[in-house]
Amino acid sequence: MSEICHTPVALEFKEPLITSRGTVHMRRGFLLAIEHNGRKIVSESSLLPEFGTEHFEHAERILNGESLLVQTAPSAVFALDCLRYALEKKDDRDIRVPIAKLLPGGSNEDIIVAARHAALASYDTVKLKVAVKSLEDDINLVNTIALELPELMIRLDANLGWTSDAVRKFADALPREAVEWIEDPCSLSLREWTRLQSEVGVPFACDEAFSEEEILAFDGVPGFKTLVLKPARMGAIRERSALLKRMRDEEIPVVLSSMMDSSVGLAHLAHLASEWSSPEIAQGLGTLQFLKQDTLSHSLHIEAGHLVVPPLSELYDGLRPEYKSALLG
Template identity: 30%
Template sequence: MHDDAQPVPPPLPPLADLLATARVVALPLVTRFRGIDVREAVLFEGPEGWTEFSPFAEYGDEESSAWLEASVDYGWRQAPPPLRDRIPVNATVPSVDPDEVAAVLERFPGCRTAKVKVAASDQTLAQDVARVRAARQALGPEGRVRLDANGGWNVDEAEHAIHALAEFDLEYVEQPCPGIDDLAEIRLRTKYMGIPIAADESVRRVDDPLAVAEAGAADLLVIKAQPLGGIRRALSIVEAAGLPVNVSSALDTSVGLAMGAALAAAVPHLEYDCGLGTASLLAADVTREPLVPEAGAIAVRRVEPDPGLLDRYAADADRTAWWLARLERCHALLARRGSVL
């Protein structure tokens, strides 16, 4: 073997190793977000430290297995060398009333960027406009405002909405439409406005994450460590896509946010404030030292859960059984594929 040969990745650890330390938690949120009031997650400890498995409940096992692969990778392999020790982050504004926006932003001290949720199925465009206006007013002209539609518009709706919201000097619009073809179409239709289009779900919920770049469907990619199968796999997508990227989270506990921070720390060119400040949306966390924004940034570090908080916010017996069964099914999927870390 040559001295410069790449080391062989270690095999997937046995399920028993994951279950030995697994803890299922249910953390209350400050504000309803993505239709939930409580965020559930499984935490377990590997040789490198604690890690998190937390695909949203509606995701199937096939999609969720990528989240488990990422979780095991972070717990059993050393993270890539960091290029920075702090990650600038954005504030996240859920689909709240306009008069609640300022209070939400106060939970993100020092953040100069706000990502505002829009296109909720139970809300109108007028409500979105009022919320985005409130965010712009709270941040002032120097602040940055970006939108996240989570694929909630069709092409015509997206064109109309982006036109209505353009006056607020938008940094970009994330996932305005669900499909790659629709993203490419809305990017073409709104190009004259000069507002970049970002892809999130279209990167992590398709067979080929590079299809967005190949179709010219986005100006930048939003990447997340868990859904993409881990830090190294996400970095390989960044390199192959050749587009600017932002690193975001999926409403993780501080343990999961630490994984996202490790990814952001290893991205060669980090041009945007990252969506890794979402611990501020949790009313409780699993650590006494949560990864919440300080002066607009979070630290790049491992997070150690507090045993007392793990006990206090333990999920009930039924939910614990549900999550551990899901963990077992996803592990079996990875084992059948012969997955390595």
Template identity: 25%
Template sequence: MPTVALHHESIRLHTPLPTAFGEIRERDLLIFELTGADGVTGRGEAAPLTPYDGVPLDVCAEALAVYASILQSYDDDAPGVLMLDACREAADIPVALAAVDLALWDRAGRRAGRPVASLLTDEPLDAVPVNATIGAVDRQSAASAAAAARDAGYSCIKLKVGVGDDAGRVAAVRAAAGPQMLLRLDANGAWDVEQAVRAIEVLSPAGLEFVEEPVHGLQALRAVRERVAARVSMDETAEDMGALIAGGADAVCLKISRCGGIAGLLAQAALVRSGGAEVYVASTFDGPLGIAAGVHVAAALRVQAACGLATLEALDIDVPEALRVRGGMIRVPTGPGLGV
């Protein structure tokens, strides 16, 4: 029977990140380790972000403790989907289920001696394009960050908006980054429909790839999309019932934690694409295991849009060599399992 270990890590951000739902200063990770009788260990992580996903850390930890007791009743060769379904029936908390899902995939890859991406598809990408994220609230700092992203080889920048002086910062970032840089705005639902329409009309002359989650809610997103020329992307609203296939956005941001892991993200990506929208993958400032999972699944899906997975350098950790950003890309880890 498998054995399970669970431990907590708290990691500070080098610089606090302002968002419409509050300032992010640190990330709490719950590391879930599943070891079989063969001695092979799979590792996953839960990364709840309460202001974003509404899941308190203690609730996530309690769910993982329940999952641990369930998994220890299975034998080593039990199907992973069966084990995950049993956990979901006990407590359907996606951010916690993600830790189990990642551990199962990591263990499967390690047992097979293959990276997870190669378990998901025969022809994954070798590397995944990623965006730089800028949260600076003043023009000079935003411009400096944009210039640094340009010099580092990024082809896409995501700028947090809805946090003050949006017009000034967007103009500063565009000037510093140059005309070739894709510029993506993320409002985290800071506006209502009328505010969003006005803001997007003012900011669009800077040349926008798309505006992510300008408002919360499917009907509001659809209303904004119908009134602006810029493309609109869905993030938090993707959690709403029926949102993935409702045609409310041009693109949808999917996250390992919100989807309940790799298997859930793949299923949701299929729904999004069936509705004609583009898929890209991002994180909620996850740790290395969550980022690695995002890279593997983005590679398996052959995502072309820049993904929001270049966030480890914002954390006060030693970034694993396999997950370092080079030229605006993260190469898919080649080690077995998640590869970190």
């Protein structure tokens, strides 16, 4: 078995990523590779410190063996564990995973046009960032999409940008049948979240609102209908077993979400989603269109709202030449 090698990646966005947390122009990270018994495996560490990963310099020290503070380097640890996962996985066929189309920022008119394109491309689900503009703008936008494109299910993500009163006002104006959930609507305790979800009658999804430790320690059914996992923010794959069991026991579905990964990272997430989630639930992996460039020479294919993903053992051969030469040659 060869030593694990790595090379840095810096992927610019076609347009700045605008959220309630601020504006991001680039996503940095690393590609990791290893060779074993003639198989070359590649994985990706996607770094967005604004959304809970470690900084580039800390990940680099971990990968160089200069630091042992792995508890504070979840993305690097996840990428390392993905190499193990891929080596152990007996996958010899493509998989198809339904994905939600993340709508871009911009004017309401631009977002509506993007939603129309998603419907024409046979997506069933779109995701919309809210709590960036005024509450009234968000309400008008969601209602317009729901009225014009009733075939689409809409996921909303507030990134904890609202108050509980804003959540109430927003929920009162929502077309309930068109909205799948509101992700991270506001900052409250888990018990208060449970009460608020019951009060407003709109499902909540938890992404960043509560830690894994808080969820596992909660006495009762957690106050959300879906758990959104960003593995790059959580660390080793094998250490998620307790959380996944708790969600199965509570019959709360799990959705995997991208940290603006390239095709390499998305492929690993898609294979994990095929094991951790339900096959009919759209995963949060519809983000490739935001990147100016990719790590593969030919990006993963999207067909009728599904990400078509090859076996993980085939990813290395598809890398762009500059990444191949920087890794295993």
